[in-house]
Amino acid sequence: MSDAKIRRPKAETPKGFRDYFGAEVTERKAMLDKIAEVYHRYGFDPLETSAVETVEALGKFLPDVDRPNEGVFAWQDEDKDWLALRYDLTAPLARVAAQYRNDLPSPYRRYAMGPVWRNEKPGPGRFRQFYQCDADTVGSASVAADAEICAMLSDALETVGIPRGDYVVKVNNRKVLNGVMEVAGILDPSDPTKFEVERGIVLRAIDKIDRLGFGGVAALLMKGRTDESGDFTEGAGLSFEQVEVIESYLRALGSYEAQLAKRSEQNRRVVKRLRELVGTSVEGCEGVAELEAIAEILDAGGYGPDRIVIDPGVVRGLGYYTGPVFEAELTFEILDEKGRKRSFGSVAGGGRYDGLVKRFTGQDVPATGVSIGVDRLLAALRAKGRSTGDTAGPVVVTVMDRDRMADYMSMVADLRNAGIRAEVYLGNPKNFGNQLKYADKRQSPVAVIQGGNEADKGSVILKDLILGAQIAKDATLEEWKDRPAQVEVPRGDLVAAVRKMLAQ
Amino acid sequence: MSDAKIRRPKAETPKGFRDYFGAEVTERKAMLDKIAEVYHRYGFDPLETSAVETVEALGKFLPDVDRPNEGVFAWQDEDKDWLALRYDLTAPLARVAAQYRNDLPSPYRRYAMGPVWRNEKPGPGRFRQFYQCDADTVGSASVAADAEICAMLSDALETVGIPRGDYVVKVNNRKVLNGVMEVAGILDPSDPTKFEVERGIVLRAIDKIDRLGFGGVAALLMKGRTDESGDFTEGAGLSFEQVEVIESYLRALGSYEAQLAKRSEQNRRVVKRLRELVGTSVEGCEGVAELEAIAEILDAGGYGPDRIVIDPGVVRGLGYYTGPVFEAELTFEILDEKGRKRSFGSVAGGGRYDGLVKRFTGQDVPATGVSIGVDRLLAALRAKGRSTGDTAGPVVVTVMDRDRMADYMSMVADLRNAGIRAEVYLGNPKNFGNQLKYADKRQSPVAVIQGGNEADKGSVILKDLILGAQIAKDATLEEWKDRPAQVEVPRGDLVAAVRKMLAQ
Numbered sequence A, B: 001m002s003d004a005k006i007r008r009p010k011a012e013t014p015k016g017f018r019d020y021f022g023a024e025v026t027e028r029k030a031m032l033d034k035i036a037e038v039y040h041r042y043g044f045d046p047l048e049t050s051a052v053e054t055v056e057a058l059g060k061f062l063p064d065v066d067r068p069n070e071g072v073f074a075w076q077d078e079d080k081d082w083l084a085l086r087y088d089l090t091a092p093l094a095r096v097a098a099q100y101r102n103d104l105p106s107p108y109r110r111y112a113m114g115p116v117w118r119n120e121k122p123g124p125g126r127f128r129q130f131y132q133c134d135a136d137t138v139g140s141a142s143v144a145a146d147a148e149i150c151a152m153l154s155d156a157l158e159t160v161g162i163p164r165g166d167y168v169v170k171v172n173n174r175k176v177l178n179g180v181m182e183v184a185g186i187l188d189p190s191d192p193t194k195f196e197v198e199r200g201i202v203l204r205a206i207d208k209i210d211r212l213g214f215g216g217v218a219a220l221l222m223k224g225r226t227d228e229s230g231d232f233t234e235g236a237g238l239s240f241e242q243v244e245v246i247e248s249y250l251r252a253l254g255s256y257e258a259q260l261a262k263r264s265e266q267n268r269r270v271v272k273r274l275r276e277l278v279g280t281s282v283e284g285c286e287g288v289a290e291l292e293a294i295a296e297i298l299d300a301g302g303y304g305p306d307r308i309v310i311d312p313g314v315v316r317g318l319g320y321y322t323g324p325v326f327e328a329e330l331t332f333e334i335l336d337e338k339g340r341k342r343s344f345g346s347v348a349g350g351g352r353y354d355g356l357v358k359r360f361t362g363q364d365v366p367a368t369g370v371s372i373g374v375d376r377l378l379a380a381l382r383a384k385g386r387s388t389g390d391t392a393g394p395v396v397v398t399v400m401d402r403d404r405m406a407d408y409m410s411m412v413a414d415l416r417n418a419g420i421r422a423e424v425y426l427g428n429p430k431n432f433g434n435q436l437k438y439a440d441k442r443q444s445p446v447a448v449i450q451g452g453n454e455a456d457k458g459s460v461i462l463k464d465l466i467l468g469a470q471i472a473k474d475a476t477l478e479e480w481k482d483r484p485a486q487v488e489v490p491r492g493d494l495v496a497a498v499r500k501m502l503a504q
Helices: A023-041 A090-099 A143-160 A174-183 A196-207 A209-221 A240-253 A256-261 A263-278 A282-300 A374-383 A402-417 A432-441 A452-457 A465-474 A491-503 B023-041 B090-099 B143-160 B174-183 B196-207 B209-221 B240-253 B256-261 B263-278 B282-300 B374-383 B402-417 B432-441 B452-457 B465-474 B491-503
Strands: A045-048 A052-054 A074-076 A082-085 A108-117 A129-138 A167-173 A224-226 A232-234 A308-310 A324-335 A341-352 A367-373 A395-397 A422-424 A446-449 A459-464 A486-490 B045-048 B052-054 B074-076 B082-085 B108-117 B129-138 B167-173 B224-226 B232-234 B308-310 B324-335 B341-352 B367-373 B395-397 B422-424 B446-449 B459-464 B486-490
Touching: A023 A108, A023 A129, A023 A143, A023 A374, A023 B045, A045 B023, A052 A090, A074 B074, A090 A108, A090 A129, A090 A367, A129 A143, A129 A374, A143 A167, A143 A282, A143 A308, A143 A324, A143 A341, A143 A367, A143 A374, A143 B402, A167 A174, A167 A282, A174 A196, A174 A240, A174 A263, A174 A282, A196 A209, A196 A240, A209 A224, A209 A240, A240 A263, A263 A282, A263 A308, A282 A308, A282 A324, A282 B402, A324 A367, A341 A374, A367 A374, A395 A402, A395 A432, A402 A422, A402 A491, A402 B143, A402 B282, A432 A446, A432 A465, A446 A491, A452 A459, A459 A465, A459 A491, A486 A491, B023 B108, B023 B129, B023 B143, B023 B374, B052 B090, B090 B108, B090 B129, B090 B367, B129 B143, B129 B374, B143 B167, B143 B282, B143 B308, B143 B324, B143 B341, B143 B367, B143 B374, B167 B174, B167 B282, B174 B196, B174 B240, B174 B263, B174 B282, B196 B209, B196 B240, B209 B224, B209 B240, B240 B263, B263 B282, B263 B308, B282 B308, B282 B324, B324 B367, B341 B374, B367 B374, B395 B402, B395 B432, B402 B422, B402 B491, B432 B446, B432 B465, B446 B491, B452 B459, B459 B465, B459 B491, B486 B491
Parallel strands: A045 A108, A167 A308, A395 A422, A395 A446, B045 B108, B167 B308, B395 B422, B395 B446
Antiparallel strands: A052 A082, A074 A082, A108 A129, A129 A367, A167 A324, A224 A232, A324 A341, A341 A367, A446 A459, A459 A486, B052 B082, B074 B082, B108 B129, B129 B367, B167 B324, B224 B232, B324 B341, B341 B367, B446 B459, B459 B486
16 A cells, blocks of 8 residues: 555644643652652652542542533443543542551551543643642541641642742631531531532532622522623522521631731631531531641641631532541732733642542541642742743754764763763754754753864864853843853863853 | 442452552652653653543554554543553654654654553553653664663663663664575565565564574474474474574674673674675665664763673564664573572663654654663662662651640651651550551651650650561660660650661
8 A cells, every 4th residue: 555545643632631841841740749758758658559440449529519520531341341540549549548458557648649531621721631649648537637738738838839928728627617507507417418409509609709709609699690691500599697697607717907917816716706606506516626626736836827727718619528628729919811910829629538438348437638739839830930840951962074973972971971961963964053953942051063173183162052042132242252152172171161161 | 328238339450450559659750760860861851741642643553563462441532533541652752743843853852751551461460551761862863863872771770770780782773684584585675575474483583582592493483383381383484594594693693601702892793793694685784884883882982892782682572663673681680480590681672663753744754762661670670679769667656645636746747847757646546556556567767655744744755666676576685775765855855866766
C-alpha cells in the first residue's frame, strides 16, 4: 500500500486533556515536593495506588452533589469486570484502608499525590485529568486529628510560598449546621430522611453566601431566586422565622471589622454565639464542643485566628462529610479576566468522613483529611511571583565543523561534569543562524563557538546570549561596555569562563 | 434498606495492579529525581502527557513483537471516539512532536517519567501498570544524538548508585544486522519484504545468545529447537553456510577473556571485524561507519569501553528501530529464587526509530531515545544495598491524659518546627500498651510520655525505642549501660533532648 493511500492519524490530545511542558512540570513538582516534606514531618506516609480501580470499589461517591451525572472513565475487562480510572484519591484510600486493615498502623496517616480523571464536559481551564494532593488520617475519631490536618494545611501553604496573612484556613462543623437546621425545624433527629431536599437547598444556599450575600441566600431559602441571566433556582420554601434562624447563624461570624478588631478572641466569640444558636440540639451541641476543642488545640500549637478561624459559612459540597469541614482560602486580590479585582478564593478543602471505609467492612472507621487543588495553588503562586520551576536553558555548544563532532561533544562533557547544564547542537549545522535561533528558543544563556581558526589556536568563543538579548532590547551598548558580549578563551579555560559568564 | 441487605463491595485492587506504600514510593522517587537531574544537565526538558490518548494516535506500535496480541486498556467515549491508556511514553512523544512541530525547538530533547498501562495477562512480578523513565531526541539524524543518549544512560546509572564496572552499555546497529543478513542471503535490498519471516526468526535467535549459546542459536537458525519442556520452536531453515555467516557475526565480539585483555581497543577491534563481515552491503557499511563514529565521540568524551561497548549480540525486540540500538546491562551477580548465581541483566534499552512521527505528518523525522526499566533498576539498587528511600519513623508523643490533648499537640508542634518528624498518638489512648505497639509499627525512634506526675513537675519522659529494640534482641543491658533507655527532662528541653537521642 502506498503512503498516499494511508489515512494519517490526527496528532491531537483527546478532548479535555492537555500536555505539560518544561517549567510547567518542574514548577508543579517543586511545589508538590515541598508539600510532601511538610506531610512527612507530620508523620504522614506516602501511598501510591494504581490509576485503575474496580468500579465496585470506587462506588458512587462522586464528589460534587450539584452535578450527580458527572462520570468516570470505565470499561469492561476480558473477565467482564468493570474497571475505571480513579476520580479522586479518597475512594482508593478507603479501599486500601479496608484491604490492608490488619497490616496498617492504626491510626493510619497517609498522603497521596497524583492525577485523577473525570469523564465530564471539558471547559476553559477545566480538564478531564488533573492533579490532587491529599493527606488523610484513617482510624482516629479524635478532633485532634482534624486540628492536625488544619495546622498541616497552614504549614503547607506557608512552605510553598503563601505568606501568613495571605491565606486563612476556615473551619466549620456539619453537626453545627445540622443543629441549626434542627432549631429551624428542617431536621428531625427521629426521622433523618425527612426534609432532605430542603436541607440540600439550604446547604447549597449557605455555600453561596460570599457570592450572593444575605439577600440572595434568603431568596433561595424561601421561594427561590432568579439570577441575572433569568434562570430560576427553586427555593427551600422556608418561613420567615426559619430564615431568621439561618441568618443569625450566618451572622455569627460577625462583621469583617469586628474580626479585625479582636482577632485573637474571634474563635472564642464565634463558638459562644454558635452555642446559643444550636440551643438544645444534641448534635448541634456536640458540633460546637468539637469546634471549641479544635480551636483550643490549634491555639496551644500556635495556630491562632491569624491563620485558622471558625467560619460558619463553610459548607463543602460533598455529601459524605459527617463532622468538621475545612477550607483554605487565599485572601489576596488578583485581577480576573475582565480586569476586576477579586479575592483569589479556595485552594484546598476537606473534612471528616466516617462512612467511606464502612462500605467495605461494615465497621465504623472514622477518617478525616484534606485535598489541595494543585492547579489552583500553582496559579496562585504564579500570580504572586512565587513559583519556583527551573526555567534556565542549557549552554549550547554550536557546530561549525561537522567532522569535529567529537570535539564539541567533549566540550559539553566537560561542562556537564562541572554540573553545568549543556548541550551540543544536534540539528543540521549547515546554517549557523539556525543554531543561534535554536539557542534563543532554548533560552540558552551562553553559546560556545569553535570554528577552524579557533580550533587551530586551541581556543573557543563564548557568546553571552542574555547580555545580547538585553542589548538588543535596550538598543544601547553604553551601559554594558564593561561586560563583553563575546570573549575568546583557551579551550582549557572553557569551564571556568562559562561559569564566570553565568555568574554575571 | 438495612446494612445486612447491602452486598458489600470487595476491597481489592483489580487483577494485575498493586499499591505502593511508604518507602516503596520514596525509594522510587529518590531514584527518578536523581535520573531527572542527569537528564536536565544534558539539556533535556520534562514533558508530561496525559495518561489517555486517542487509540488512533497511539497506533499499533506495541513494543514486543513476540506477543502481538498484547493490548491496551481502551474504551469508547460519548462521542464514539476510542480512547486508551498509553502503553509507553514513546507513542505520546511522537504525537506531541507532530502536534507541536511548529513550536518546539528542533532538535527537541525531552524526558518523561510516569506510569504506563498494558492490558496483558498479569503474572508474578508482572503488573498491568508500571513506571517508565524515558529520554529521547527528536529531529536529529546525527549519530552524536545516539552517542549522547548512551553517555547519559551511563551517567544516570552511576548517579543512582551503580558503580562503574558493575554495568555496561552495549551498542549495536540494526543496519549492521541487515548487512550481515544481506551477506547471508536472507535480505534482498531490491525487495525488502522478501524473507521477512526468516529474518524475524534470526533476530529473535540472536537475542537469545546469552541464554542458549551458539548451539541453541544455530538450531533455531536451521530446522528449529526443542526446549527442556519439550516445546518445539520452528527454525529459519537456513543452510549451514548461512548459519556460518551469522555465527562469525556473533563471534565478532570475541571471547570474554580477549575483551578483558585489551579493553581499550575492544571497540576498534569489533568495528574492524564487522566491516569485514558486512562485505559490500551498502546498508551494512553505513551501519559499521555509524558504530565507529559513535565509539569515537564517546571515547572523546571519556566514555571508553569500560562503560560503553559495541556488542553485535544486542538486537532489541521492537520492530520500529532503524539504526543504532542500545542496552544497559548490570554485570554483577545476584542469587535467583533458586539460590543460583546469575548476572542481573538488562535494565534499560533503546535505539533510533525514524518512522514514528512520520505516521502523523508524512515527513521523515529522525528520533532516538532510551527507556529505563524503573522497577528492575530499583530492584538492582536494593540488591546492592544502594536504595535511598526514607524509612525513618516519626517520634511518637503518647497520650496519657485525653484531656490534655492540647499539651501533647504543642509538643509535636515544637518538634516539627525544629524539623523533627513527629506525631501524636491519635487512636484510643485507653490502653498504653497499644500506643507503644503503634510506635513500634511506625518504626518510631523515640516515644515521648507525659503522665499527670510529669505534667505537675513540668517534665517529659523520653523512651529510646531503637535502643529498647536492641536490648530486647541482645537480651543484655551490659553494653548499653552508658546509654539510658529512658530519660526524664524538663518540658522546655524536649526538642534538645530528642535531638540528642536521635543523634546517638
